[in-house]
Amino acid sequence: MAGQYIEQNRERSLEELFELLRIPSVSAKSEHKSDMVKCAGWLADALRKAGADRAEVMPTEGNPVVYAQKIVDPSKPTVLVYGHYDVMPPEPLDEWNSEPFEPVIKDNRIYCRGANDDKGQLYMHAKAFETMAATGTLPCNVKFMIEGEEEIGSGSLYRWCEDNREMLRADIILVSDTSLIAWDVPSITCGLRGLAYVEVEVSGPDKDLHSGLYGGAVANPANVLAKMIASLTDDNGRITIPGFYDKVRELTPREREDFNKAPFSAEEFMKSIGIPDIYGEKGYTTIERTGVRPTLDVNGIWGGYTGEGSKTIIPAKATAKISMRLVPDQDHNEISRLFEEHFVAIAPAGVRVKVTPMHGGQPYVTPTDLPAYGAASKAIEETFGKKPLPYYSGGSIPIISGFENILGTKSLLMGFGLDCDGIHSPNESYGVDNFLRGIETIIAFYKYFAE
Amino acid sequence: MAGQYIEQNRERSLEELFELLRIPSVSAKSEHKSDMVKCAGWLADALRKAGADRAEVMPTEGNPVVYAQKIVDPSKPTVLVYGHYDVMPPEPLDEWNSEPFEPVIKDNRIYCRGANDDKGQLYMHAKAFETMAATGTLPCNVKFMIEGEEEIGSGSLYRWCEDNREMLRADIILVSDTSLIAWDVPSITCGLRGLAYVEVEVSGPDKDLHSGLYGGAVANPANVLAKMIASLTDDNGRITIPGFYDKVRELTPREREDFNKAPFSAEEFMKSIGIPDIYGEKGYTTIERTGVRPTLDVNGIWGGYTGEGSKTIIPAKATAKISMRLVPDQDHNEISRLFEEHFVAIAPAGVRVKVTPMHGGQPYVTPTDLPAYGAASKAIEETFGKKPLPYYSGGSIPIISGFENILGTKSLLMGFGLDCDGIHSPNESYGVDNFLRGIETIIAFYKYFAE
Numbered sequence: 001m002a003g004q005y006i007e008q009n010r011e012r013s014l015e016e017l018f019e020l021l022r023i024p025s026v027s028a029k030s031e032h033k034s035d036m037v038k039c040a041g042w043l044a045d046a047l048r049k050a051g052a053d054r055a056e057v058m059p060t061e062g063n064p065v066v067y068a069q070k071i072v073d074p075s076k077p078t079v080l081v082y083g084h085y086d087v088m089p090p091e092p093l094d095e096w097n098s099e100p101f102e103p104v105i106k107d108n109r110i111y112c113r114g115a116n117d118d119k120g121q122l123y124m125h126a127k128a129f130e131t132m133a134a135t136g137t138l139p140c141n142v143k144f145m146i147e148g149e150e151e152i153g154s155g156s157l158y159r160w161c162e163d164n165r166e167m168l169r170a171d172i173i174l175v176s177d178t179s180l181i182a183w184d185v186p187s188i189t190c191g192l193r194g195l196a197y198v199e200v201e202v203s204g205p206d207k208d209l210h211s212g213l214y215g216g217a218v219a220n221p222a223n224v225l226a227k228m229i230a231s232l233t234d235d236n237g238r239i240t241i242p243g244f245y246d247k248v249r250e251l252t253p254r255e256r257e258d259f260n261k262a263p264f265s266a267e268e269f270m271k272s273i274g275i276p277d278i279y280g281e282k283g284y285t286t287i288e289r290t291g292v293r294p295t296l297d298v299n300g301i302w303g304g305y306t307g308e309g310s311k312t313i314i315p316a317k318a319t320a321k322i323s324m325r326l327v328p329d330q331d332h333n334e335i336s337r338l339f340e341e342h343f344v345a346i347a348p349a350g351v352r353v354k355v356t357p358m359h360g361g362q363p364y365v366t367p368t369d370l371p372a373y374g375a376a377s378k379a380i381e382e383t384f385g386k387k388p389l390p391y392y393s394g395g396s397i398p399i400i401s402g403f404e405n406i407l408g409t410k411s412l413l414m415g416f417g418l419d420c421d422g423i424h425s426p427n428e429s430y431g432v433d434n435f436l437r438g439i440e441t442i443i444a445f446y447k448y449f450a451e
Numbered sequence: 452m453a454g455q456y457i458e459q460n461r462e463r464s465l466e467e468l469f470e471l472l473r474i475p476s477v478s479a480k481s482e483h484k485s486d487m488v489k490c491a492g493w494l495a496d497a498l499r500k501a502g503a504d505r506a507e508v509m510p511t512e513g514n515p516v517v518y519a520q521k522i523v524d525p526s527k528p529t530v531l532v533y534g535h536y537d538v539m540p541p542e543p544l545d546e547w548n549s550e551p552f553e554p555v556i557k558d559n560r561i562y563c564r565g566a567n568d569d570k571g572q573l574y575m576h577a578k579a580f581e582t583m584a585a586t587g588t589l590p591c592n593v594k595f596m597i598e599g600e601e602e603i604g605s606g607s608l609y610r611w612c613e614d615n616r617e618m619l620r621a622d623i624i625l626v627s628d629t630s631l632i633a634w635d636v637p638s639i640t641c642g643l644r645g646l647a648y649v650e651v652e653v654s655g656p657d658k659d660l661h662s663g664l665y666g667g668a669v670a671n672p673a674n675v676l677a678k679m680i681a682s683l684t685d686d687n688g689r690i691t692i693p694g695f696y697d698k699v700r701e702l703t704p705r706e707r708e709d710f711n712k713a714p715f716s717a718e719e720f721m722k723s724i725g726i727p728d729i730y731g732e733k734g735y736t737t738i739e740r741t742g743v744r745p746t747l748d749v750n751g752i753w754g755g756y757t758g759e760g761s762k763t764i765i766p767a768k769a770t771a772k773i774s775m776r777l778v779p780d781q782d783h784n785e786i787s788r789l790f791e792e793h794f795v796a797i798a799p800a801g802v803r804v805k806v807t808p809m810h811g812g813q814p815y816v817t818p819t820d821l822p823a824y825g826a827a828s829k830a831i832e833e834t835f836g837k838k839p840l841p842y843y844s845g846g847s848i849p850i851i852s853g854f855e856n857i858l859g860t861k862s863l864l865m866g867f868g869l870d871c872d873g874i875h876s877p878n879e880s881y882g883v884d885n886f887l888r889g890i891e892t893i894i895a896f897y898k899y900f901a902e
Binding site for chain 1: 478479480481539540542543546602603604630644646648650655656657658659660661662663664665666667668669670671673674676677678680681682684720724725726727728729730731732737740741744745746747748749750751752753754755756757758759760761762763764765766769770771772774776799800801802803809810844845846847870873874875876877878
């Protein structure tokens with residue numbers, strides 16, 4: 001019955017998703033403030049139409065949160081769906097094959113910023129809810145909280161959760177913001193890395209200088225920044241910040257063995273992203289490097305003349321955005337502090353250094369003996385025909401550990417993305433089949449969870 | 452008589468210079484192609500009006516060259532004036548206090564891109580020529596060659612000089628494109644550093660990647676570029692490229708002693724450019740570091756997300772513009788080659804590296820026993836009241852050594868800029884007094900040179 005409803009409403013569902021995707025809700029840029037409000041309003045309307053008996057846009061200090069609910073019977077279990085309506089900036093624009101905010105379907109995939117992350121994935125929940133409500137098969141209570149700041153650290157959601165603890169009471173938080181190992185290797189994400197994100201600025205002269213007249217006698221902020229960044233990792237790919245690894249939980253030999261059972265082909269990995277060789281911390285496999293080891297990556301760097309041709313200057317300053325992915329039991333506040341202390345300490349005399357912590361989040365692990373894990377496992381087995389593997393993702397959803405701290409509720413990460421979706425990259429996409437099977441699987445999850 | 456003429460025509464001269472400054476003749480950017488042509492035409496007209504009996508815009512493969520001449524008597528000596536009408540890009544635009552291409556006078560200084568480098572300085576020659584022609588005091592023949600590609604390496608001028616050797620025959624090439632040590636410490640530039648300018652690109656994945664999902668398992672091009680740049684200099688500020696110093700002429704103890712007699716205050720130097728400490732190659736003074744030692748400076752660096760807020764990506768590539776200032780007897784072609792070989796050799800396996808040589812020029816030294824040096828020395832002593840010091844500038848005018856090779860003619864570098872002019876920087880300026888006294892001094896130079 002549910003399957004029939006999904007099929008009959010397929011075109012309308014996709015059209016609605018396209019409407020949602022067209023709103024350029026980029027949280028990193030203040031110019032999109034009004035798009036955030038528009039997007040939240042659109043979602044509240046959509047959830048009301050889908051069957052919510054309460055759906056509203058709730059203000060925060062930052063972007064609003066969309067809250068909706070349908071209480072079928074207070075004695076039944078409650079699922080709290082979490083998602084985010086904000087998206088990554090679309091840049092670099094010239095690498096998109098179509099407009100970043102105009103969805104197009106090609107080879108049965110939806111191309112658009114947010115197609116997967118997270119508009120496509122969160123809208124599966126709206127459609128699963130609508131299907132169950134419309135066909136009278138909703139087996140438990142449902143609540144939705146959809147925020148607009150996930151990509152910039154969920155700054156306002158912590159406070160909003162604290163202020164609304166009672167309203168948000170639930171048995172499980174259900175999240176679709178992760179990927180499957182592969183379409184034919186379904187998985188449930190049990191681990192997420194934490195994140196500490198900083199911006200660093202190295203400044204020297206009070207203006208750009210002529211590199212001939214001053215070159216050799218002035219510490220060049222761009223050269224210095226390069227040296228400082230270079231020194232943050234050693235030749236074995238280990239991070240050199242004192243204390244950085246102190247709380248990293250090393251796997252036991254048995255855990256490592258299990259961990260490396262997940263299917264992995266170095267050749268396919270390299271080919272899928274076009275790299276000439278794999279790389280990473282010495283002594284660990286690729287799966288371990290992204291799953292259980294911390295990282296330090298430059299996300300952006302700029303300084304001096306970056307236009308066409310040549311300009312002979314010593315730049316007044318150089319800047320970098322640096323993020324560190326963290327693993328249990330690292331604490332993002334402590335790591336940000338260690339980074340800042342170290343970075344300031346290694347600055348040479350000829351420059352000034354500024355470190356600005358941007359956002360962060362704690363690592364998270366979902367126990368596989370959780371009832372919701374069992375329900376998700378059965379649901380996926382039903383729709384994919386295969387029992388899912390537990391998977392440790394390299395990604396971060398910082399707010400997840402916040403939910404546990406503030407609400408005391410665990411989260412279940414049942415995402416339907418694939419690596420080829422290119423989230424955060426130009427030409428982000430999401431498979432139409434992933435969208436439709438996701439809806440089916442969510443409905444199956446509710447059924448098993450309410451049992 | 453000349454002094455009176457300069458004073459009477461002061462306002463008109465400045466108005467004409469302002470017209471020249473308003474043309475945004477940025478050679479680094481192809482969008483300014485028509486401005487280059489416009490600027491050349493304007494200058495040819497101005498030189499004709501100033502008294503040239505021939506003045507024309509001559510095409511090259513790139514931007515045109517302005518050629519003009521007045522032959523008073525073929526048996527008299529000939530001065531060939533060289534200058535350039537192209538200017539540096541004005542970026543960063545938000546650091547300008549006024550429009551980059553709308554000259555304003557403040558505190559008796561002209562603020563505009565090109566106010567000094569080189570429009571203000573070359574226009575002194577047009578006005579000195581006009582003054583001598585109008586007052587019947589031109590004591591020798593004058594030729595002008597004003598190019599439009601100095602800031603991007605004078606690519607077309609070499610060929611143009613080869614094609615016009617006969618026309619360009621002269622006893623000295625007179626150039627005002629350098630600075631005085633200070634207004635009260637006048638100087639003649641006897642040494643210029645050479646230049647080798649390259650752009651390097653480090654690329655890895657075929658698109659920006661999610662730094663969570665891939666972080667730790669992929670060589671990050673921005674981190675790698677930082678490491679590669681960092682390794683190009685050691686802890687003593689020495690450049691590590693094999694063979695880089697092989698042809699560097701070390702000063703004798705006696706030469707060093709003389710060289711360091713030029714007035715220098717570390718405190719004033721630091722204050723003038725707002726740096727917290729001096730810096731440079733160990734074992735050398737600041738004057739030596741800019742005058743007789745080679746350098747390696749990052750002029751620009753960029754990669755990944757550089758906008759507002761945070762974006763968690765591994766950039767597909769990272770790029771830097773790097774220039775090396777060279778000293779006798781380094782050869783820029785050889786240094787570019789050594790750089791490229793080394794940079795490719797040190798690239799780790801997980802990335803691809805591309806090195807693009809941009810432009811270069813040889814170091815140059817003017818002997819102080821040249822007749823033109825003596826004439827310039829007397830002229831400066833007459834107008835400044837002090838005998839000028841010989842000065843070794845850190846800057847480069849690559850074409851100068853080209854002139855000697857192609858035309859067999861030496862150059863005399865009599866510039867009237869000051870360090871505070873901020874050439875190549877935002878808010879470039881040139882003192883009105885420098886402009887006027889420059890005209891006077893050039894006229895005096897002609898007088899002594901013709902004696």
